[in-house]
Amino acid sequence: MSLVRNLKIAAFRGITAIEGRRSVPSARLREVDNFIVFQHATALGTVIHSTPLFSALRHAVPSAHIAAVASGFSLDALRNNPAIDSVIETPSPLKDLKSSIQSIRRQFPFHNSNFVSLFPSGNERTVVTLQALFGGASTRVGFAVEPALFQVPLAFDRTTSQIANNLRIVEALGHTSIHFEPKIFFTEQDTAVVAELLADSGVDLSRPIVVFVTQTSVTQRKSWRPERFHEAAIYLKERYGANIVFVGTASESAAIDQLRSGLPFATSNVAGKTNLSQLTALMSLATVGLTLDTGPLHIGRAAGLPMVVIAPAWSPPIEWLPVDNERYRILKNADMPSASPDYIIDEVSVAEVLSALDDLLSSYAAERLQPSALRVLRET
Incomplete structure (x- = not known):
């Protein structure tokens, strides 16, 4: 492993250690009912195959407040979804990280409550994680290119579907997940x-x-x-x-x-x-x-x-x-x-x-x- 890589990992671990006081312990994830899902995937199929996550999360935690942070065509795919309480539009962090951080900080819904940040497949990019981190999201669960920045990192399982992989996030929170088909809602x-x-x-x-x-x-x-x-x-x-x-x-x-x-x-x-x-x-x-x-x-x-x-x-x-x-x-x-x-x-x-x-x-x-x-x- 290169020196630069070692330094990055050390820095990431330092960040998560500093956040420790604000993070929800893994043993208590099941008690949380506030969630913010980051969706900046660049492929349409990836976004659509993340929609069952919202349905499964709503089914597992009926009282949940579920927010989604999205950009691009993800906004159209998620905007009318009844399982989502609010959709927060930001610039894509892949194109403008600074503005995306500023935007989420202005609209952040959970400043005074425990919440968990979720990352479906297709969002395992460092800049997406950085948007969440500097935007105020401390407890991170989902697919990660930098596992050191996540409390519960997941790796994609190629032996199963995109949908099944995303539903593993619900299971990582301590709940039972059931299969839902992808869904886009229209007016x-x-x-x-x-x-x-x-x-x-x-x-x-x-x-x-x-x-x-x-x-x-x-x-x-x-x-x-x-x-x-x-x-x-x-x-x-x-x-x-x-x-x-x-x-x-x-x-x-x-x-x-x-x-x-x-x-x-x-x-x-x-x-x-x-x-x-x-x-x-x-x-x-x-x-x-x-x-x-x-x-x-x-x-x-x-x-x-x-x-x-x-x-x-x-x-x-x-x-x-x-x-x-x-x-x-x-x-x-x-x-x-x-x-x-x-x-x-x-x-x-x-x-x-x-x-x-x-x-x-x-x-x-x-x-x-x-x-x-x-x-x-x-x-x-």
């Missing part, structure tokens, strides 16, 4: 925006709405061939009269339009036209989804949308995908340690995808096309 105004957007896109509300997620980063090597998406879309249109609605980011819109141009009927492209909560509202009103393993998949899961997931051979499903959940069909037909530069998910066939879509539509179409959902859209 009536979000539903109104979606209703107008779908109407302007020519969506027939009396027919199934199938969300297509066809784009992902080229560096992730998680793509499926456009002609296969074409075959799936044509099948859904001919058999079910389905509306095909493509979603994604604004930067993906041109590629989506290029894919859509190969189809012999009209489809809708809402890529870049919704924010996070609006896209969740849209997916909550869709019937099924066909998706790659990428960000909008996690939004669909948070909306409870039944989906067929085309999974890459090189990525273990356990960490990110909804394994053993009857609302999802995960199609993964090969295993490899890594992906070659030209890898495409050719091992998943169109026939398998269509069979899985038929299965979901037979199981969930009646639920998803319930009159109340359609009435919300028509009356908004």
Whole structure:
């Protein structure tokens, strides 16, 4: 171990020793009912997979006051969550540590009460810990890149899911945790925006709405061939009269339009036209989804949308995908340690995808096309 590293560890241990008088002893963590959760993750899936922590914490400690410190898209993912009492917006400490510290000190909710600071997976960065430390958060529990700065540090367990890892925080506090699915909450105004957007896109509300997620980063090597998406879309249109609605980011819109141009009927492209909560509202009103393993998949899961997931051979499903959940069909037909530069998910066939879509539509179409959902859209 280097001299610099040894000096850092000594300094960190000195800080925690000084804080000792203000920290809650490990043996008494179970008695605490004030929590502040730091969420500055840079990946959308990471933020969404932290939302079960709030539900599980509320379930374990019904009287708890739960605050969240967040920046960026984390704010949209957490803002309307009923398990959270307050969301404290700060600049990202990854970009402006000083301002983020000043911001949290102005808004800090627990100056005169015992509380515990929690760090879900994806926030194990020294600057996030420093925001908490200098912002006034002394007792720290969760995932840490510098364990010496934590009273109860956790290390990520690669043999289980992101959700299960985050729920270990509840257990570290001395409580029993139960599984919750990810959840993003949206408002009536979000539903109104979606209703107008779908109407302007020519969506027939009396027919199934199938969300297509066809784009992902080229560096992730998680793509499926456009002609296969074409075959799936044509099948859904001919058999079910389905509306095909493509979603994604604004930067993906041109590629989506290029894919859509190969189809012999009209489809809708809402890529870049919704924010996070609006896209969740849209997916909550869709019937099924066909998706790659990428960000909008996690939004669909948070909306409870039944989906067929085309999974890459090189990525273990356990960490990110909804394994053993009857609302999802995960199609993964090969295993490899890594992906070659030209890898495409050719091992998943169109026939398998269509069979899985038929299965979901037979199981969930009646639920998803319930009159109340359609009435919300028509009356908004």
